[in-house]
Amino acid sequence: MAAPLALAVGGGLCVAAPAAEAAPAACDTTSTPYTYVVTYQPGTRASAVEKELAAKCGTKVAYYAEIGVAIASSRNADFQQKIGVYRAYSGAKDVASAARTSLSAVRTLEDTRSVAAAGDLSAQQWDMKAIHAPEANKIYQGSRAVTVGVLDSGIEATHPALRAAVDARSSAGCLTGAPDTAPEAWAPTASDHGTHVAGTIAGKDPAAGFTGVAPGVRLASVKVVNDAGYIFPEAAVCGFVWAAEHGFAVTNNSYYIDPGMFYCPRQPGDAAAYEAVRRAVEYSTRRGVLNVAAAGNDSLNLTNQTTDKNRPHPLDASCAILPGMVDGVVTVSSVGYAGTKSYFSNYGKIDITAPGGDPFQEPKEGEGPECPLSSVVGGGYGAKCGTSMASPHVAGVAALLASKFRGAPPRFINQLLESEADAVKCTATETECTGPAKNNSYYGHGVVNALDAVR
Incomplete structure (x- = not known):
């Protein structure tokens, strides 16, 4: 961090306060929400998970502490980046953000x-x-x-x-x-x-x-x-x-x-x-x-x-x-x-x-x-x-x-x-x-x- 500026005022020396950090941007409250899987160390406390998700514009849907996997919902387009691109993923957002024909999970060869x-x-x-x-x-x-x-x-x-x-x-x-x-x-x-x-x-x-x-x-x-x-x-x-x-x-x-x-x-x-x-x-x-x-x-x-x-x-x-x-x-x-x-x-x-x-x-x-x-x-x-x-x-x-x-x-x-x-x-x-x-x-x-x- 750069040192604070020293200013001469009336023959004395005073130290200017550091510039205040920019306030975090408000979370998106209007866009379509998407559900994500988010990985943690297994055994991470639920309170810690909830705190991080809230700080990064997400809310907890479920948390499976035994395996360290949270299910989170967020309206923020940058939620995955906030959490970390190797820790969070949304299949629904991936589908919505790409031009593709609908994929059928059933994948049978014929109609019934x-x-x-x-x-x-x-x-x-x-x-x-x-x-x-x-x-x-x-x-x-x-x-x-x-x-x-x-x-x-x-x-x-x-x-x-x-x-x-x-x-x-x-x-x-x-x-x-x-x-x-x-x-x-x-x-x-x-x-x-x-x-x-x-x-x-x-x-x-x-x-x-x-x-x-x-x-x-x-x-x-x-x-x-x-x-x-x-x-x-x-x-x-x-x-x-x-x-x-x-x-x-x-x-x-x-x-x-x-x-x-x-x-x-x-x-x-x-x-x-x-x-x-x-x-x-x-x-x-x-x-x-x-x-x-x-x-x-x-x-x-x-x-x-x-x-x-x-x-x-x-x-x-x-x-x-x-x-x-x-x-x-x-x-x-x-x-x-x-x-x-x-x-x-x-x-x-x-x-x-x-x-x-x-x-x-x-x-x-x-x-x-x-x-x-x-x-x-x-x-x-x-x-x-x-x-x-x-x-x-x-x-x-x-x-x-x-x-x-x-x-x-x-x-x-x-x-x-x-x-x-x-x-x-x-x-x-x-x-x-x-x-x-x-x-x-x-x-x-x-x-x-x-x-x-x-x-």
């Missing part, structure tokens, strides 16, 4: 095809037969002590196949980044994606002949998909922490964090989103949750990308789709009726595979549509394709294993999933498929097997 519920639908569930779920159901259907969190667009709890499974007390909406247990906060409003996923995991409707993988377990609806189809980091963080703190054994995550698809831990903004989600996933894993995630539907080699088509920025080996590429998450690719990789399925970093359908792999007459059949909003049934549909098959089998081995750590359940999977070799025409039958880039350790999980 309605299926009449008359008669016995079991004959049309070729996907369940592919993983030996009908035989497994005759032996064991899972325990009511096991809860699977469906982090998705909400579950229709009144659906005939789901009303016995959905646990309202364990359900919450996480769209703001803070859990809301009001039923309307976790119910579907704009998408039947979560209801479809839920049916695959634990649906059971004897009148329609429909049965999911583990109809004996409970489901929790954890809503992370907003009505525009986005899953922002704050919603996922809330969902994983909720799962950790409510004793879920498994979560299913048929999405990737928007507006990605890749987040890079060494890039501004990305670093905060990456770290916030990574910490939340790691925390849930430490608390006994096995997290299962879809690999994605862009026919990409996840380990060999240099650009992000959704949000152009350079990629390196540290960049990842979230949450599927976070350590400890079971990443699931998709196969169609013929048992080969769905044309759309991502590959490269794959742990296991399951039926997600393929419009080009047509089932035999009477065995159902090309895409897996499951519950949809309105009490009906429909077919959807995608790795989003493959992932809940694995989550269902994981729930059977968690039921059989109560209290077993996630790593143990994951090891059983992999060791009991049915190996799938790369074919001569699958030139991008590399690795042995029991661990390759298309199918991971193979097709998940429900029967082996229960016997």
Whole structure:
């Protein structure tokens, strides 16, 4: 700091006071507010978090001290810069500030095809037969002590196949980044994606002949998909922490964090989103949750990308789709009726595979549509394709294993999933498929097997 000026006044010496520092600019009170994830050292006191946020024109929405992640709201365009560009990120602001078409977080390949519920639908569930779920159901259907969190667009709890499974007390909406247990906060409003996923995991409707993988377990609806189809980091963080703190054994995550698809831990903004989600996933894993995630539907080699088509920025080996590429998450690719990789399925970093359908792999007459059949909003049934549909098959089998081995750590359940999977070799025409039958880039350790999980 420069020394104060010495001035001669009336033959004496006096010291002029230093110039006053400029008052901080007033916070913006009129612009659109955006929600941010903000990282802190884990264990930082909530009072310190609130003080910093207020000083930098933000307000606390939620704070997860165990992982040092705050959810904050601010109207200030420079809030991220005030906090630090490596500590704060807003997916919604990123979307609003860029000229881009709306991205759908659901990312299924087809709109839902309605299926009449008359008669016995079991004959049309070729996907369940592919993983030996009908035989497994005759032996064991899972325990009511096991809860699977469906982090998705909400579950229709009144659906005939789901009303016995959905646990309202364990359900919450996480769209703001803070859990809301009001039923309307976790119910579907704009998408039947979560209801479809839920049916695959634990649906059971004897009148329609429909049965999911583990109809004996409970489901929790954890809503992370907003009505525009986005899953922002704050919603996922809330969902994983909720799962950790409510004793879920498994979560299913048929999405990737928007507006990605890749987040890079060494890039501004990305670093905060990456770290916030990574910490939340790691925390849930430490608390006994096995997290299962879809690999994605862009026919990409996840380990060999240099650009992000959704949000152009350079990629390196540290960049990842979230949450599927976070350590400890079971990443699931998709196969169609013929048992080969769905044309759309991502590959490269794959742990296991399951039926997600393929419009080009047509089932035999009477065995159902090309895409897996499951519950949809309105009490009906429909077919959807995608790795989003493959992932809940694995989550269902994981729930059977968690039921059989109560209290077993996630790593143990994951090891059983992999060791009991049915190996799938790369074919001569699958030139991008590399690795042995029991661990390759298309199918991971193979097709998940429900029967082996229960016997």
